[in-house]
Amino acid sequence: MEGQAHDLAAELAALCDTMLPGDARFPSATAAGAHGVAADRIRARAGEAGLDRVIEAMRACGGPLASAADRTAVVRAFETQHPELFGLVRLALFTAYYESPAVIRAIRALGHVYNAAPQPAGYDMPPFDPDDPLHAPRHRRGSYVPTAEVRRVDLSPLPPDPLAPEDYRQEQGTATGRGLLSTGTREEVRR
């Protein structure tokens, strides 16, 4: 069991540092202490077996990671072959990393004002200035149709049946991103 525990710790540390290595500006994931927090989060969302699934998946992708000659290749295979599990690892790790004190200090060193938590301090910004035309517009552009002036529009430019279900196949490949706001369907949670 002792060996297994060490294996788990070494594999997680290797995974986190491969994903978030350190450089002159930022600490590595383990130096920031993010790996332990991330492990807790993986366990919270995927259950006790979640961490074992991560380790097993990496083994199947060329691991164990800690002793792999090319760690990047192993993690890339993990990302490709187990996208949902990898997504959970990334979610847990990135949030853990960017809340760690050392990383917040690194962000501040770049010149940003950045709080560890939104409250209680909040942020200072110059208030809305009624005399600034980029705050309070001077233009008179824009209009609306008053109730009494609503008239039937010319429908001839519309498709033959505008209420027909869209042919979504026309949109295949048009969406270049799937942001966090689009997550959360039952299907995705179950995966």
Next chain:
Amino acid sequence: MTAARDRVDVVVVGAGPGGAITSLVLARKGLKVVCLEQGPWFRPEGRPHGRTDWEWQRLTRWSTSPNVRDLPHDYPVDSVDESTLMWNGVGGGTAIYTATWPRYRPSDFRKGDEHGLAPNWPITYEDLAPWFEIADEACGVGGWPGDPAMPPRGPFQTLPTAPGPLGQVAAAAFEKLGWHWWPMPVTILASEHDGRPGCNLCGNCQNGCPRGAMNDMAVTHWPKAIAAGAELRTECRVERVETDREGRATGVVYVDRNTGTRHFQPAEVVVLAANGVGTPRLLLLSESARHPKGLANSSDQVGRNLMHHTLGLVECWVEPVTDSHKGIISAVAICEEFAETDTRRGFVNGVTLHVVRMNGAGYQALGSHSGNVAPWGAAHHDWFVRHFGHGVGILVVGDDLPRPQNRVTLSPTLKDSSGLPAPHIAYQMCENDRRLANFGLDRAVELARAMGAWEIKVNAFRNPDGRYAPPAWHLLGTCRMGDDPATSVVNQWHQSWDCPNLYIIDGSVMVTGAAINPTSTITALAYRAATRLADRFDEARRATGPLV
């Protein structure tokens, strides 16, 4: 076993905007009001704003999706077509929203006249105009008067919150394009109003506001409603509305989630305010031999005509510092250049652009709203240094057409923690919606280019096969109002055609969706409906037909 409670004048189901306003207005009239809410109170100190793990909380326990939270007081939503976002608790959706507060425009109420692909509302903008002002005063709105794209409104309770450098980058781009733009009205105070403090620009609006600067019904309405005598019972999940032989509502059956006991709450009048998914679900759960299609559903319109808006998000990154982690999350500015129908574009209805912010460092590294995820590995930190503090979000909101196929039904498989069937949602764009959505995305990309963006990312909320599967903040139209009992569920006073002492006061009644966030209009409708109900309550409690 079901224990009966003392009879009340009105039982209200749901403690969000519709339920809070209804309870306040009726209690102030001296009526005995009980509101049943399946979720709990969320106290300011319980919110994650003071915790260093606030971003993790934002994406899990405090997610806007009940399916991600997966908490016992929530109910799951069965759908692969969209991701319903809602909050079950005191304040309803106002506990975790963006507090964006534009109004429907006059033509939004006359789409039957304008193009006939959606019906007219039974009321006009002018009918609602005074109630908009009452709602604004009660909620507290930060804004700037004189917008030529809308009928006059105001005075606002405070100035807009700070636009910051992001707002100035966007304003300059709008000026370059010659498009309309205006500071977005928001129910977030820039300065003290009604005993509430101004916003301190912390950037985490979507976990609510522990300061009380944002309009959360738990802050702005419930304390006043309770002081006026309304009783709010939390953790009480309503299972069904009961009716008598004449088809009048007699009250509701609910489960106290703390004790597991079942109660019958008798009432003279029942008001449903459980949002555009929860209300039709409850009506469908209330089916009986007398109402085999569900209660109040002789028109077969309960659950149909669901509208979510056509949504898209374009994010871009520019050379100037935008500080996109500071300030209210949404929205700095609104563009209503394309809000009215112009069929030369190939579709009816309009679209608006909202300039929004991006949350914190972790959220931005995870792709923010557009899915522009920072690479892992050696390139990660260079990506972060280049992108963080330089982003701008552009939310594209289009007016989707109501269609009967887009509907809420009961899930055959999924249940909530009380064993009640979850709602099932079917939702798909129509061809008009597709054209509208793509037009809006193109304009947002044009705006990003006018900002001088060096990187642009588009999230059209489409699955790899091309299907639109949006986040669904706006739950509208599923018990729409009208003049004809054959094609609508309630009349213009929110009274059920079928069940004369049953009222629906939430986004379900909205006939069209407009191209903007709906809560401002929902609150105005609620003040109008509740005031009428209070003023004519003696007639309403005895009504056997429409109370005209």
